[in-house]
Amino acid sequence: MIIVPLLMFPVLGAIMSFSVHTAQEKAATATTLILNNDAGGNYSDLFISFVKTSLKVYVVNNTTPEQALAQNLLSRYNSTYFLEIPQGFTANMTQRLNMNNTTVTASVNFYVVFSGGGAFENIGTSLIDNSVSQFNRYLAPDVLAIQKSAIIKGEIERRVDPSALSTLMVSQAIAMPVTIMILLTYSMQIAATSVAMEKEEKTLETLLTLPVDRFAILMGKLAGSVLVAGVGALTYMVGFTFYINSFSSLMSSSAIDLASLGLVPSLLGYLLLGVSLFVTLLSALALAVVLSAFADDVRGAQSLVGYIYPLLIIPALLMIYIDFNSLPTWLRIILFIIPYSHPILASKAVTMGDYPTSVLGIIYVSLFTISIMYAASRLFATEKILTAKLKFKDLWKRGNVEAEK
Amino acid sequence: MTLGLAVEGKSVVKIFGSIRALDGLDLTISEGEIYGLIGPNGAGKTTCLRIISTLILPTSGTVKVFGLDAVKDAGEIRKIISYLPEEAGAYRNLSGIEYLEFMARFKTGNREETDRMVTEAAEVSGLGDRLRDRAKTYSKGMKRRLLVARALMSKPKLSVLDEPASGLDVMHTYHVRETIKRFVKEHGVTVLLSSHNMLEVEHLCDRVALLNKGKLVIEGRPQDLKQQFSSSNLEEVFAKVVGFA
Numbered sequence: 001m002i003i004v005p006l007l008m009f010p011v012l013g014a015i016m017s018f019s020v021h022t023a024q025e026k027a028a029t030a031t032t033l034i035l036n037n038d039a040g041g042n043y044s045d046l047f048i049s050f051v052k053t054s055l056k057v058y059v060v061n062n063t064t065p066e067q068a069l070a071q072n073l074l075s076r077y078n079s080t081y082f083l084e085i086p087q088g089f090t091a092n093m094t095q096r097l098n099m100n101n102t103t104v105t106a107s108v109n110f111y112v113v114f115s116g117g118g119a120f121e122n123i124g125t126s127l128i129d130n131s132v133s134q135f136n137r138y139l140a141p142d143v144l145a146i147q148k149s150a151i152i153k154g155e156i157e158r159r160v161d162p163s164a165l166s167t168l169m170v171s172q173a174i175a176m177p178v179t180i181m182i183l184l185t186y187s188m189q190i191a192a193t194s195v196a197m198e199k200e201e202k203t204l205e206t207l208l209t210l211p212v213d214r215f216a217i218l219m220g221k222l223a224g225s226v227l228v229a230g231v232g233a234l235t236y237m238v239g240f241t242f243y244i245n246s247f248s249s250l251m252s253s254s255a256i257d258l259a260s261l262g263l264v265p266s267l268l269g270y271l272l273l274g275v276s277l278f279v280t281l282l283s284a285l286a287l288a289v290v291l292s293a294f295a296d297d298v299r300g301a302q303s304l305v306g307y308i309y310p311l312l313i314i315p316a317l318l319m320i321y322i323d324f325n326s327l328p329t330w331l332r333i334i335l336f337i338i339p340y341s342h343p344i345l346a347s348k349a350v351t352m353g354d355y356p357t358s359v360l361g362i363i364y365v366s367l368f369t370i371s372i373m374y375a376a377s378r379l380f381a382t383e384k385i386l387t388a389k390l391k392f393k394d395l396w397k398r399g400n401v402e403a404e405k
Numbered sequence: 406m407t408l409g410l411a412v413e414g415k416s417v418v419k420i421f422g423s424i425r426a427l428d429g430l431d432l433t434i435s436e437g438e439i440y441g442l443i444g445p446n447g448a449g450k451t452t453c454l455r456i457i458s459t460l461i462l463p464t465s466g467t468v469k470v471f472g473l474d475a476v477k478d479a480g481e482i483r484k485i486i487s488y489l490p491e492e493a494g495a496y497r498n499l500s501g502i503e504y505l506e507f508m509a510r511f512k513t514g515n516r517e518e519t520d521r522m523v524t525e526a527a528e529v530s531g532l533g534d535r536l537r538d539r540a541k542t543y544s545k546g547m548k549r550r551l552l553v554a555r556a557l558m559s560k561p562k563l564s565v566l567d568e569p570a571s572g573l574d575v576m577h578t579y580h581v582r583e584t585i586k587r588f589v590k591e592h593g594v595t596v597l598l599s600s601h602n603m604l605e606v607e608h609l610c611d612r613v614a615l616l617n618k619g620k621l622v623i624e625g626r627p628q629d630l631k632q633q634f635s636s637s638n639l640e641e642v643f644a645k646v647v648g649f650a
Contacts, residue, residue: 201497203493209459209487
């Protein structure tokens with residue numbers, strides 16, 4: 001009660017700061033690819049040299065956005081967006097500026113890859129917005145407009161503003177990790193309580209001398225916990241959907257039809273997400289049962305399970321704010337090792353049609369679950385279920401004694 | 406298979422960390438008798454009962470229950486025994502009758518057999534209409550009567566009862582004691598129990614063993630032990646053997 005808030009808020013602050021820093025760093029070091037289809041024009045050259053003052057730029061002449069995608073230029077230059085200077089750019093700028101023709105608008109086209117990432121995904125695109133507004137300030141107000149389009153699953157969706165799309169998707173980016181985090185913490189509490197209650201109420205010894213397979217007792221405990229947690233999760237998700245919808249309906253960007261953009265998981269996607277959630281839930285419950293076997297009572301079991309919570313909360317919070325793929329490799333490995341990251345990863349992956357990521361996650365979590373279940377069944381098969389004790393204070397003391405030796 | 410023997414323990418040792426709870430215990434209990442374990446706190450009584458009930462494993466030595474090995478045949482032993490721990494509880498949100506039904510279903514898959522067990526246990530418990538109330542509303546004595554009825558209802562070949570009347574008032578103690586006696590007589594159940602109450606052991610048990618520091622010190626019929634130590638009751642025998650009298 002005292003230590004958790006003291007630890008969690010600094011950790012939360014560190015995650016936020018790390019997420020913003022990573023997004024900014026990524027945006028600052030990213031290459032801005034410019035497709036110049038107005039090559040040789042005075043204003044296009046001026047615009048390119050202007051952008052070059054603040055960003056790392058690579059210019060490709062006479063290439064359409066479709067050709068750029070087909071040639072994999074984005075991955076070649078390690079970028080997630082490109083600017084297109086369309087044909088007639090200089091002519092339009094000249095008409096607008098030199099002939100004062102306000103009916104003509106010069107514009108650049110901005111294409112951003114939508115990765116379904118975190119709440120800070122827009123940081124990169126804001127740098128381009130800044131460049132354009134500074135260019136306008138340099139020449140004349142509102143002389144240059146920016147037309148934004150999103151690149152979704154390798155296809156250009158013209159006039160779908162990536163910022164508006166991200167704003168719309170952020171509700172999902174928050175909803176899934178929070179739901180999964182609450183579902184796992186809730187179900188772990190139930191599972192830990194179910195065994196610890198037997199100990200506290202002094203019914204476990206009797207249960208273990210009954211002619212019933214110990215593994216069946218373990219599975220019964222897990223099944224009961226899954227059932228209660230499942231009902232809890234379902235009611236929670238229904239409530240949370242209403243909560244999110246109440247905000248979404250207020251957003252002007254809700255005019256974007258996610259289904260037509262392919263940003264709603266397919267049936268296979270939902271199936272993979274369900275399997276991922278189920279195996280993760282099972283691994284969390286099995287771990288909670290194993291831990292609770294080391295406690296004397298319900299309070300003790302809940303305290304022991306509490307040590308797992310950072311592993312649930314930190315990945316969830318991290319992935320609310322930042323896209324997994326933009327994280328450094330070492331952090332991605334750590335998140336991958338933590339089984340509770342995988343439903344969150346899967347929820348984003350299936351939305352983006354990245355099925356291999358979710359399948360790989362399911363395989364990993366399944367293997368993790370099998371090893372935990374094996375440990376749990378070994379524990380139930382022996383007298384350790386009655387005699388095992390795990391006190392972190394003792395481990396700490398033992399560690400200190402060994403260190404002194 | 407050793408005929409006529411309900412329990413046979415040879416050189417049983419149980420070590421918990423640095424504590425030697427049982428130290429080469431030899432024990433034989435005949436079929437159909439009520440056998441009592443007495444001894445001071447920490448003598449190893451509960452450890453002995455837990456090993457026989459297949460809850461924990463001996464560190465060394467062998468324990469056989471009706472010829473079945475307590476380590477290798479634990480699953481088979483669980484089919485023919487019942488165990489009542491010293492500090493046992495009932496599921497607090499189940500009524501007494503629901504608890505009995507729930508426990509009976511572990512013993513038999515037959516609906517009629519379940520009903521028969523529950524009816525008999527309900528009668529044995531003597532709790533009447535209170536069996537319809539949730540177990541959490543029961544007094545300690547009522548809960549113990551329910552649990553003793555649960556332990557006996559399946560008519561196990563061996564019933565292991567750890568302090569069956571511990572902490573109960575005279576009325577509940579009398580009821581529990583009479584229930585055990587009657588059940589053994591009517592159904593030929595072998596009972597192994599532990600107790601601190603010498604009077605209870607003297608009145609209830611056919612044979613008694615005194616445990617001290619994990620070893621069996623003396624064993625015999627209460628009457629014989631009293632004669633052997635020229636004592637008027639088992640309490641005196643206990644005091645003389647343990648050495649505080």
